[in-house]
Amino acid sequence: MTDTQEKRFTAYDIDGKEPIVKYRKISKSFGDNEVLKEIDFDLYPGERVAIIGPSGSGKTTMARLLMTLETPTAGTIEVDGRHLWHKEVNGKLVPADEKHLHEVRGDIGMVFQHFNLFPHMTIMRNLTEAPVKVLGLPKKEAEERAKEMLEKVGMSEKAKDYPASLSGGQQQRVAIARALVMRPKVMLFDEPTSALDPETVGEVLNVIKDIAKQGDMSMMLITHEMSFAREVADRVCFFDEGKIQEQGPPSEIFTNPETERLREFLKGFNVNGNGESQ
Amino acid sequence: MVWKWDFTFNEVIPRLLEVIEVTINATLGAFAFAVMVGLVLALLRRSDRKWISWPTYGFIEFIRLTPPLVQLFFIFFVFPHLFGLTLSPMVAGILGLGIHYSTYLSEVYRAGIESVPKGQWEAATALNFSPLQKWKSVILPQAIRPILPVMGNYLIVLFKETPLLSAIGLMELVGMAKGIGAETFRYTEPFTIVGILFLILSYSASLLVKRMELKLDLNRR
Numbered sequence: 371m372t373d374t375q376e377k378r379f380t381a382y383d384i385d386g387k388e389p390i391v392k393y394r395k396i397s398k399s400f401g402d403n404e405v406l407k408e409i410d411f412d413l414y415p416g417e418r419v420a421i422i423g424p425s426g427s428g429k430t431t432m433a434r435l436l437m438t439l440e441t442p443t444a445g446t447i448e449v450d451g452r453h454l455w456h457k458e459v460n461g462k463l464v465p466a467d468e469k470h471l472h473e474v475r476g477d478i479g480m481v482f483q484h485f486n487l488f489p490h491m492t493i494m495r496n497l498t499e500a501p502v503k504v505l506g507l508p509k510k511e512a513e514e515r516a517k518e519m520l521e522k523v524g525m526s527e528k529a530k531d532y533p534a535s536l537s538g539g540q541q542q543r544v545a546i547a548r549a550l551v552m553r554p555k556v557m558l559f560d561e562p563t564s565a566l567d568p569e570t571v572g573e574v575l576n577v578i579k580d581i582a583k584q585g586d587m588s589m590m591l592i593t594h595e596m597s598f599a600r601e602v603a604d605r606v607c608f609f610d611e612g613k614i615q616e617q618g619p620p621s622e623i624f625t626n627p628e629t630e631r632l633r634e635f636l637k638g639f640n641v642n643g644n645g646e647s648q
Numbered sequence: 649m650v651w652k653w654d655f656t657f658n659e660v661i662p663r664l665l666e667v668i669e670v671t672i673n674a675t676l677g678a679f680a681f682a683v684m685v686g687l688v689l690a691l692l693r694r695s696d697r698k699w700i701s702w703p704t705y706g707f708i709e710f711i712r713l714t715p716p717l718v719q720l721f722f723i724f725f726v727f728p729h730l731f732g733l734t735l736s737p738m739v740a741g742i743l744g745l746g747i748h749y750s751t752y753l754s755e756v757y758r759a760g761i762e763s764v765p766k767g768q769w770e771a772a773t774a775l776n777f778s779p780l781q782k783w784k785s786v787i788l789p790q791a792i793r794p795i796l797p798v799m800g801n802y803l804i805v806l807f808k809e810t811p812l813l814s815a816i817g818l819m820e821l822v823g824m825a826k827g828i829g830a831e832t833f834r835y836t837e838p839f840t841i842v843g844i845l846f847l848i849l850s851y852s853a854s855l856l857v858k859r860m861e862l863k864l865d866l867n868r869r
């Protein structure tokens with residue numbers, strides 16, 4: 371690791387493991403606005419990393435680049451040993467085409483701030499459409515998978531309903547299940563509770579905690595919920611001004627922030643030593 | 649000028665009803681053509697490749713801004729010389745009106761496609777749908793729903809334009825009314841009845857569109 375050399379940077383046991391995702395010198399600009407500046411970032415198989423930071427710090431762009439929703443301005447990303455944004459032709463890296471993106475992207479799943487369920491499909495079809503069309507599963511098997519996931523997120527009873535009849539929290543739980551039925555190796559959560567009514571935030575966070583406990587999936591959690599980050603993450607990355615300013619196990623990050631920026635940032639959340647909001 | 653009822657019932661109405669099917673077939677044929685080609689135009693127009701999107705844009709504007717009658721004459725009278733392609737009035741009519749209305753419908757499709765929120769595209773990408781699957785499963789079903797009433801209205805407008813086809817010799821309602829007038833020197837009854845027939849059909853179609861609009865509205869959340 372380049373950022374924190376000697377210090378342990380994650381509570382996760384990474385001994386002998388190769389990162390499943392590697393960002394190398396990734397930069398992203400929107401016009402004159404450079405939102406990410408030569409980011410190096412590794413995510414290990416099974417590791418759960420929370421990404422925190424003020425809005426506009428580039429956190430969301432980190433996830434969107436991996437989901438191929440934005441194109442990097444410079445740098446490379448590798449997923450499970452394969453380049454994402456490039457492919458090798460005669461030992462040279464050339465920009466990837468849609469076919470290549472399609473192959474690599476299958477390892478990644480994403481949950482959005484605004485859920486983005488398909489409003490014209492029932493909950494069941496929201497979950498089975500991609501497994502059938504993209505993975506080529508028989509309909510029956512896809513439905514089995516979907517039922518299992520709906521149960522996991524506590525939404526079995528709504529299988530026949532349409533998204534519009536669900537509350538925000540319920541929609542987000544379905545959206546999580548929809549991403550999970552694809553069995554990605556890496557899950558991205560882009561501020562999954564920011565658009566929710568306060569009373570439904572808890573149910574969604576609990577679902578994510580459950581998944582984090584059970585699975586061996588890698589997770590990237592972009593969040594403003596500090597106590598949640600503290601509880602779930604093996605590592606917390608603090609982003610500001612397009613750079614990783616500080617990262618470490620949550621116990622370190624929340625109790626002994628090294629940088630002034632992080633101290634200032636955490637003050638805004640009234641986070642105490644246990645990472646709990648007061 | 650006295651209205652003649654026996655002439656109306658024994659001559660005008662039977663002969664007009666005989667060709668009403670021609671008008672309806674031309675309408676439905678041209679509309680089906682416009683619905684399909686309109687979608688293709690809308691998609692080509694959205695292409696990232698300028699050598700596809702620009703000529704498409706040029707074609708749409710050219711067709712939209714020239715009179716359909718001129719286009720019909722061109723297809724019917726010029727195609728035989730240009731391509732050695734002689735078309736029946738019905739086929740030429742379906743082609744001409746179909747192309748003309750496909751340019752209108754392509755704009756309607758465009759509005760529908762643009763009304764689909766960006767998040768839907770992103771969710772489809774995140775689930776790794778191929779570009780074709782994205783359109784079929786996610787985008788088009790959502791894009792077409794809100795534009796159905798508008799498309800219904802275009803169907804009615806197209807229906808009212810079919811008398812143009814009498815100019816290339818298609819025996820539809822107006823062509824027949826003209827024919828009856830020329831034979832009998834009585835124009836009042838044929839054209840009055842033609843007007844009434846158009847009114848009846850347009851009005852019932854518009855009621856259907858209204859109903860569809862209402863139904864879609866109820867399902868809107």
